[in-house]
Amino acid sequence: MRSLVVIGGGPRAAGLLERIAAQSPTLPAAVHVVDPHPPGAGRVWRHAQSPLLRMNSMAEDVTVFTDSSFDGVGPVRPGPSLAEWTDVDPAAFPSRQVQSAYLSWFFDHARKSLPPNISVTVHQASAVHVDGQEVLLDNGDCLHADVLLLALGHLDAELEPEHRKLAEHAVEHGLVYVPPLYSADADLSAVTGDVVLRGFGLAFIDLMVLLTEGRGGRFEQGPDGLAYVPSGAEPTLYVGSRRGVPYHSKTGYRLQGTRPKLPRFFVADEVRGPALDFRADVWPLMAKEIAWGHYHELFTGHPDAVRMPFAEFADEFAALPWYSDGMRALELFAVPDPADRVDFERLDRPLDGVTFSSAEEFQDYLRAYVVADVARRSDPRHSADLGAFLALLSVYGQVADLMPFDGWWHGYFSYLASGPPPDRLEELLALSRAGVVRFLGADMWVEAVEGGFVAGSATTPDVVRANGLIEARLPSHTLGRTVDPVLRSLRAAGEVSEDAAGLVRVSATGRLITERGEEHPTRFAVGPFTTGKSYAAFARPHTNAPAFRQNDLLAREILRLLGDNARGR
CATH class of the missing domain: 3.50.50 (FAD/NAD(P)-binding domain)
Known part of the structure; x- marks a missing residue:
């Protein structure tokens, strides 16, 4: 019986099992999942952490299942979102322990969905070395891998x-x-x-x-x-x-206007080129897309805040480059309140040029800033910010497909879109006042x-x-500074390589690329430590999540290598 060894048992591994099950494979095969932490949840989402720690996503915005938006090759297998599974307030921000239970359940669900000819064995151990097709574990066991997948998740690194x-x-x-x-x-x-x-x-x-x-x-x-x-x-x-x-605080409202079809202006396939410069070639189109989401919601949800018909504005907006005098003039005329206009530079560096004679003055100023941010993100009058957020999501996955993440862009995205729940900022204010x-x-x-x-x-x-x-930040992982023993063993043998940013190089199908520039025929890697894009392992429903499509492609490729002849059914 041929075997697949998956090193890393977090949500990525669970998602892969679900996509393997969706293909209804007929081959007999053994799957070995190696992780010292609970399967499904893995290290980051394990239950054994403080119950005070919470997700920064609302329950309704988290799913591990494909839905009608999915356009991968494999079949759609719908299932409950986190909100539906837990039966909590969809707008609540659950604890990480709740998410841990959801992911652990999903792993069991995926395993039970597999046909009886596919067995799954979980090894609660760490992989320490890979030699040929043999994977050595820290408990002394040795696993044979006809196909090997590194689904290692977020990794630690030696100190800079x-x-x-x-x-x-x-x-x-x-x-x-x-x-x-x-x-x-x-x-x-x-x-x-x-x-x-x-x-x-x-x-x-x-x-x-x-x-x-x-x-x-x-x-x-x-x-x-x-x-x-x-x-x-x-x-x-x-x-x-x-x-x-x-x-910035997470928003606490819904769209007040019509939902736009996104993306409209930023389409990765139309931007591709041999030597793209992020700032010159990519960011202006991204900025226009995000601004479009903002203004679409402002005009359709708050017509009293603008002074021209939406159809007229949309035509002029579409014809103008984002960074142009014409676009600035259009915004100034159509949107009278500066608080309703898009200003990416001001958003990025709100304290530029702002100084205070004492720290005490600044405490008062920043408390007022946080109060205003929470108020804006809680007031449906400013739902254009949610329109911008949705457009931001529509470009995020495309950029990952187009080129390596620009360091500034990834930080900017997190700053705007991955902030804490508003009550955490209320707690910050209380701690500041104390x-x-x-x-x-x-x-x-x-x-x-x-x-x-x-x-x-x-x-x-x-x-x-x-x-x-x-x-107060996550470690910056590079292959040269990794502490992961499997990657270290592969690097020492020249069987893995890194790009200029230190990410593990993989091919379009997820295969490891060796120091010789060759694709390994049976070794794969997926996750944030690779050049295969840092897609989140779970996603918002109805967004045709890139990670789910990536899992689908990977599952089909692995089944082909294992010898399944029923892939197309």
């Missing part, structure tokens, strides 16, 4: 030189330093006193929760809004970043000094001194 120096400084001076890592994995037991956090995205939100409510503090609703009651065990958190502001969180500002800098760390920003002249520094 800067982080290594900071870690050595912390040891030398009896300080605390936490390098980039996954918040649920961080040992925060030694974090006390004054601590600097470098990063203001989702990793910061997780760390904020773990170091405050996770230390026994609590939030109480009072006459003046949410208040934080300290336990006395929490540190003081000084937070800053390049932008100096938190990610003096537990202090804002540093934009273009933040950190230095290691005798006996501590000092930090400041371009926003205020104030400098803080701390006994701890936390890198």
Whole structure:
């Protein structure tokens, strides 16, 4: 019996099993799934993490099943979204433990959907070495792999030189330093006193929760809004970043106008070229698409906010390049309120040119900024922001198909589209008012000094001194710095290679590309550590999710290699 070994048992592995089952294969085959963490959930979504940590997606926006929007070759096999499976408020942001249960159930569902001629064995162990067709596990077992798939998910990496120096400084001076890592994995037991956090995205939100409510503090609703009651065990958190502001809140409303057909202006197949420049060739069309989503919702959902007919505006908008004087003139005439116009540069760097004479002035300013952000994202009057978000999603997957992610673009996307639930920002405000969180500002800098760390920003002249520094972001993985033993063994043998960004090179069908530039006939890799696009393993319903199409293609290719003759049925 031929065998498939999948290293990594998270949602990607579960999705692949579901797509294999959808093909109704007739061959006898054995599938081995290797992961020390629970199958389906994997490391990131395992149940064994703080119940305080939550998803940053609403329950109705999460599914692991194909639906009528799916245009892959394999058949559609619909199933419940997270909201339908849990029977919770569709607009709720469930805990990661709830998502863990959903993904674990999905893995079992996919396994039970397979015909009896396909067996699945889960090995709760780690793969440590690959030699030919043999996969060695850390429990001493050895698995034969006629086909090998690396579905490793998000990976750790050796410390970058800067982080290594900071870690050595912390040891030398009896300080605390936490390098980039996954918040649920961080040992925060030694974090006390004054601590600097470098990063203001989702990793910061997780760390904020773990170091405050996770230390026994609590939030109480009072006459003046949410208040934080300290336990006395929490540190003081000084937070800053390049932008100096938190990610934008998730929206809490639905479209008020008609839903546009997206994408309209950005079609990857029409942009392709041998030497694309992201800023010059790609971003202007992306920006126009996102702006189109914004204005489509503004005109159709809020006609009182504009001063020309939508059909007329749409014709003029379609004819103009995004970065042109004509487009600016059209916006100025058609949209009287500047708050209703699209300004990508202002959104990207809201603190550019904004300075304060003291840190206290800035605390008040940034609290007002966060209050306004939560209010805007909660008010249906500003549903054009949701229109822009939907257009943003329509270009995201296309860009991944077109070229490697530009570093600025991926961060910008996360900043606009992957922010926290609004109540997390309400908690941030409460912590700020309680003096537990202090804002540093934009273009933040950190230095290691005798006996501590000092930090400041371009926003205020104030400098803080701390006994701890936390890198509030995920590790940046590259093949050259990977700590994954399987990738290290393959790299040492020249059987895997990396691109300029350090990603593992794979072909269009997901095959590993060796140092010699050859596609390996039976080894595949998929996930954020590869050049095969960083698609999320689950998706919003009715979006023809790229990951599902990728899983479908991969499943068919693997079945062909295993010898199935009924692929086309």
